[in-house]
Amino acid sequence: MSVEAFTVTRSKLTGPRNKTILITGGSAGIGLQTATLLHDLGNNVVVLDRAPAPKSFSTSSRFLYQQCDITSWTSQRGAFEAAVKKFGGIDGVFVNAGIAEYKDQFFRDEVDSTGLLAEPDRRTLMVDMNAASDTVRLAIHYMRRNGKERGGSIVMTASLAGYLASAGAPLYSAAKHGIVGLMRALKNDTATLGIAISVVAPGITLTDILSGRKEGESLQEWAST
Template sequence: MAALDGKHALVTGGSRGIGAACAKALLAQGATVTIAGRDSAALGNAAQTLGGKVRTLVLDVCDEAAVQRAFAQLGAVDILVNNAGQAVAAPFLKTSAAQWREMLDVNLGGTFHCTQAALPGMLAAGWGRIVNIASTAGLTGYRYVSAYTAAKHGVIGLTRALALELATKGVTVNAVCPGFTETDIVRGAVANIMQKTGRSEQEARAELAANNPQQRLVQPEEVANTVAWLCMPESAAMNGQAIAVAGGEVM
């Protein structure tokens, strides 16, 4: 038997990038996986690519009522990977209140809503794994993404507080903090650097990769492998951790 046979995992933002890689890694360990996101077509394409025991769920994690309805229909969720996220770059004084709220709603609010919806079933079962995809931005400061950075710091704070609250309940809560990773968010950052500085794509990518002592972008599969490990029954002692997957950027 695979390590996660009989477990149902929900991955938010699961149609691409880190989310899709997490779904693949959990499938490989025997879990049944539901991938959630706002784009029905993208979810369908991802499910077709992933194959296996994959279901799709169209969901806006910012909508509390929609999250509650969706989880009521899903049945028990043993593993929750809160991956849905978004980044907007702007100097602090040019960050609008709307952008601030959006970053908090998607990155922190979505984690809050999905965790509240999944947790009762985990507590009833006496077993559960919650993995929040944060960022190295949640462990340190990044220029020009103050709202995103604040939200990811909030995700790590929530992770630590909830881990202590649930420590004797059979449910673990951890955060995984990728550095600059080959995802749509980084591709957007590259495009932004090119537009504002006139640098080439290669130069822009090199600027982001320079944050990593290994001088490269992290791959989604490297993040997903860490997530899958945290979901194993044998990882029960891992709780309240914020693990950087960043080549040594944060120590």
């Protein structure tokens, strides 16, 4: 069965409106574009990020920025609490923050102070799977407060690597497979609470998350090499 490609333009996007939506990793890339679109549609937007707040929202009363380390449960929980305190509740959460593969953790042998094989660096899994799972847990908790009639929506940023895997990025691929699996495992239970849960799976997208860029090299320069 063939699948026909289609394009969604901003002019065709009419909702959601008048909602409060929280986005992790919303200061750049896909997260920032999502935040901008949702704000333009008339929603309250809450951005959680370690990077500084986007300057484009600096004068908006419908915007809240929370500097947040998503690998810290208390940091994330505090940011959700701040969102509820300012806007009264949360209707949507975009589980978007993530990082690319960090070095070679399988075929490059490094030793520790004992002279034996060093412990692998698990930051990719910690951010892209563990912290993302924490965001989903918090989203469900705060949306349950809304009641089933109001419910909410959770959208997780997976990747094409979450379906096909990506050579050279095994931990990133494993984490994104985990995101897809998490959605599939939760969707029936969240539906009983009036909470929709879904994933988006972008292909290669020119954002700051891309690895292999040289210092000072623009995304366009990286893409052309």
